[in-house]
Amino acid sequence: MLFFINVILSLWVSFAGGKVKGCDLPQIKHGYLYETTFFRPSFPAAIGKAYYYYCNDNFVTPAQQRGDYMKCTKQGWSPAVPCLRRCYFHSVENGHSLRAKYTYLEHETVDVECNPGYSLPNELTNITCTEQDWSPPPRCIGVVKGCDLPQIKHGYLYETTFFRPSFPAAIGKAYYYYCNDNFVTPAQQRGDYMKCTKQGWSPAVPCLRRCYFHSVENGHSLRAKYTYLEHETVDVVCNPGYSLPNEHTKITCTEQDWSPPPRCIRVKSCDMPIFENARPKSNGTRFKLNDELDYECREGYETSDGNTTGVIVCRDDGWSNPPTCRDPKEKCGRPPAVDNGDLTSFPLKEYAPGMSVEYQCQAYYVLRGDTHVTCRNGQWSQPPKCLEACVISEDIMNEHNVELKLINAKNRYFKTDENIEFRCRNGYNPKTPESSFETKCQEGAVTYPSCA
Known part of the structure; x- marks a missing residue:
C-alpha cells in the first residue's frame, strides 16, 4: 500500500507546476540494473529515485566498486557514466615506470621511461587508461637506427676493439674521445664522452679552439684572462694613434685562433690637401682613415661633374681624388687611354666642353663603367675599365x-x-x-x- 502512495505522490509532483516527467529506463554502457519485478514497471522514474546497478568485468563505478546506486535528477541519471574502465598495470616492455600503481581508472595516465633506443609511438611519454584499455599499449618500440661512426673535427675517438664494430651506435650509447692540441671539449677538458641521441651525436661540436691571450701589441686589455674558448671575445684598448684593423674594438677566439690578431696597427691619416680654385669647409689639419672632407669651388668654377661643391675621402693611399675646381669653359685634350680598350671614333686633339667619346673593349674583355666620357671644366669624366679575361x-x-x-x-x-x-x-x-x-x-x- 505504501508503494502505491509513493507512486501517486511522485506523479502529482511531476505534473504539478509543469515539472519534468522523470527519467526513462537507463542504458548502462558496460553494466546493467539489478533487475527485479519490484521496480521494472516504475519508469519513467521520479526525480530523486535511485536504483542499484552493476558493472561488467574490467569496469567499475566512479567509486571503483563493482556496483552502486544511480539516481534520477533533473539533469538525468547520475552518474552520467556509471561504469568506467579499470586498467591493470603490470610492466612496460623495453621500459619502466617510476611510482606506478597496480590499477588505474579510465582517463588516468602513467608516465613511462623507455630504454635507450626505444620509445612509445609518436614519442609519447605516458600511456592513458581508456574505455578500450591502455592507449598506447605499455610497450616501447625501437626507434631510429642510431648514430654512424662520428667524424670529429680536430679530435678522435679513443679506439679500442671493444666498440669499433658497434656502429651504428644505439641511442644513449656514449664513447670517449680526445681533442687535438689547442682544442678542448665544451667542458674545456682534453677528453670527454660523446653520446648518441635522437638528434645525433652530442655535443654536435666536440672540439672547440682554445686561444691563449698574452698581450696586445701597441695596446692592452682590461680584466683579460689567460685562456678563451672558441667564440669568446676580448675587449681591446689601443694606444693613441693605433687601432685594430677596420676599427674593431675586440678580438674573437675562432677555429683558426684570434681574429683579428691581438695587434694594434698605426692608424693612417691625411693632411689638409692643397685646393685649386676651391676652399675646404673644415678647420681641421689632420684627418683619420675614411674621414670625409667637404669643399666648395670659388665663384665661377665647378667640379668635374658640374657641381659647385664636392667631397673627398681619406684612404690608405691618401685622398680619394684631388679637390680641383675648373673653369667650365675650359676645353679638354685627348681622351684618357683605357687598358685593353679603344675609342669607337678617331681621337681629336681638342674637345669642347660637353663633347663625349665612346669606348669599347677588346675581345673577351668586359667593360665596366660608363661607355661614354664627357668633357667638363677642362677634364674628362671617369673612363670605364676593361676587365681582363x-x-x-x-x-x-x-x-x-x-x-x-x-x-x-x-x-x-x-x-x-x-x-x-x-x-x-x-x-x-x-x-x-x-x-x-x-x-x-x-x-x-x-x-x-x-x-x-
Whole structure:
C-alpha cells in the first residue's frame, strides 16, 4: 500500500507546476540494473529515485566498486557514466615506470621511461587508461637506427676493439674521445664522452679552439684572462694613434685562433690637401682613415661633374681624388687611354666642353663603367675599365689533376664573371670541396680545384 502512495505522490509532483516527467529506463554502457519485478514497471522514474546497478568485468563505478546506486535528477541519471574502465598495470616492455600503481581508472595516465633506443609511438611519454584499455599499449618500440661512426673535427675517438664494430651506435650509447692540441671539449677538458641521441651525436661540436691571450701589441686589455674558448671575445684598448684593423674594438677566439690578431696597427691619416680654385669647409689639419672632407669651388668654377661643391675621402693611399675646381669653359685634350680598350671614333686633339667619346673593349674583355666620357671644366669624366679575361691552361689543370667539365681544350678564354666548371680527371678524386669545382673568372684570376 505504501508503494502505491509513493507512486501517486511522485506523479502529482511531476505534473504539478509543469515539472519534468522523470527519467526513462537507463542504458548502462558496460553494466546493467539489478533487475527485479519490484521496480521494472516504475519508469519513467521520479526525480530523486535511485536504483542499484552493476558493472561488467574490467569496469567499475566512479567509486571503483563493482556496483552502486544511480539516481534520477533533473539533469538525468547520475552518474552520467556509471561504469568506467579499470586498467591493470603490470610492466612496460623495453621500459619502466617510476611510482606506478597496480590499477588505474579510465582517463588516468602513467608516465613511462623507455630504454635507450626505444620509445612509445609518436614519442609519447605516458600511456592513458581508456574505455578500450591502455592507449598506447605499455610497450616501447625501437626507434631510429642510431648514430654512424662520428667524424670529429680536430679530435678522435679513443679506439679500442671493444666498440669499433658497434656502429651504428644505439641511442644513449656514449664513447670517449680526445681533442687535438689547442682544442678542448665544451667542458674545456682534453677528453670527454660523446653520446648518441635522437638528434645525433652530442655535443654536435666536440672540439672547440682554445686561444691563449698574452698581450696586445701597441695596446692592452682590461680584466683579460689567460685562456678563451672558441667564440669568446676580448675587449681591446689601443694606444693613441693605433687601432685594430677596420676599427674593431675586440678580438674573437675562432677555429683558426684570434681574429683579428691581438695587434694594434698605426692608424693612417691625411693632411689638409692643397685646393685649386676651391676652399675646404673644415678647420681641421689632420684627418683619420675614411674621414670625409667637404669643399666648395670659388665663384665661377665647378667640379668635374658640374657641381659647385664636392667631397673627398681619406684612404690608405691618401685622398680619394684631388679637390680641383675648373673653369667650365675650359676645353679638354685627348681622351684618357683605357687598358685593353679603344675609342669607337678617331681621337681629336681638342674637345669642347660637353663633347663625349665612346669606348669599347677588346675581345673577351668586359667593360665596366660608363661607355661614354664627357668633357667638363677642362677634364674628362671617369673612363670605364676593361676587365681582363681568364685563360685556362692545360698545364695548370694537369698540375691539379682536373679538366674542364664541358670541353677539353688546351686553352680557353673566359670573360670576367663567367662561370667555369671543372671535374676530376679519370682515376682521381676531389681533394678540395665540391663547391670549388664551380668558380668564376675574376678579372683575369681563377682559382683551380684539386684532385688526388
